[in-house]
């Protein structure tokens with residue numbers, strides 16, 4: 259048994275979790291609604307909100323886990339990738355906590371954590387992905403296909419060359435007048451819409467890489483043209499627009515996963531990151547999985563968007579290896595998931 263306290267502060271969620279090995283005793287997440295007014299995350303505001311939230315969130319995590327501080331055996335934190343000022347709050351807090359309790363510190367890569375979220379123990383006879391597997395990590399800042407050979411042995415097979423899939427959702431949402439982050443709202447409205455009503459281009463990108471900037475531009479021009487013709491176009495077609503845009507974003511993800519599976523021969527496929535909460539992505543992935551005989555893993559909703567439980571489970575594997583860091587550790591906004 260090992261009790262680890264984990265901190266996540268890479269972007270706009272302040273989260274603290276306490277894990278007993280791979281079991282989550284508490285996972286507290288403070289969202290920062292303040293960014294909604296700006297149509298995206300404002301780094302300075304994120305950092306200030308983390309400073310405000312961190313102490314109460316830690317206290318709540320300890321209270322909910324029903325443990326005492328002295329039982330904690332290690333402190334884990336997100337070292338990167340993410341926003342420098344936001345990461346700094348978590349890293350600095352981890353340092354003072356580790357020093358005060360005289361316990362080791364574990365640094366965690368946020369994108370590795372999105373992948374290892376599948377190893378959080380939720381129920382007894384749970385099935386976990388078996389190695390090697392493919393992981394599609396899709397969030398507001400990242401879109402990657404990763405080959406995972408072991409818990410901490412990962413290789414990036416493809417990445418986005420420009421915007422991330424979550425960014426495509428959020429930027430399209432902004433054009434439609436939806437509040438940030440628009441992904442969940444598009445998902446909801448799309449349920450009442452026709453995914454084939456409007457057709458958007460499929461980017462031609464080499465290999466397993468992605469590109470979403472062309473789609474964003476195509477949506478912008480399309481909307482400008484239609485709104486000129488009919489000022490109510492967006493309002494009158496919002497469900498179909500959401501469904502069609504979502505379809506355009508998701509088919510790119512599924513297309514590349516199919517190719518990655520064909521190229522590597524790997525048939526265990528997982529998704530992670532905020533966009534993996536998308537119900538249409540889950541549906542399309544399951545359909546493709548049935549067709550191609552993949553074993554598909556989709557994380558439970560609470561572990562898809564940013565959370566500290568995934569940081570804690572990643573730290574658990576590093577704890578087993580005694581992979582600790584010293585007080586000189588610094589945040590790394592561009593930390594990579596593997597080779």
Ligand code: KG4
Pocket residue numbers: 269396397398399400423424425427428439440441442445531532533534535536537562563564
């Ligand atoms: O992983 P995450 O919480 O933070 C980052 O590391 O970026 O991902 C946030 C992203 C946002 O772009 C948000 O719009 C998107 O995940 N997202 C969704 C859904 N829920 C969150 N996108 C599509 N459908 C959803 N249901």
Ligand code: ZN
Pocket residue numbers: 368372397398531532563564
């Ligand atoms: Zn994330």
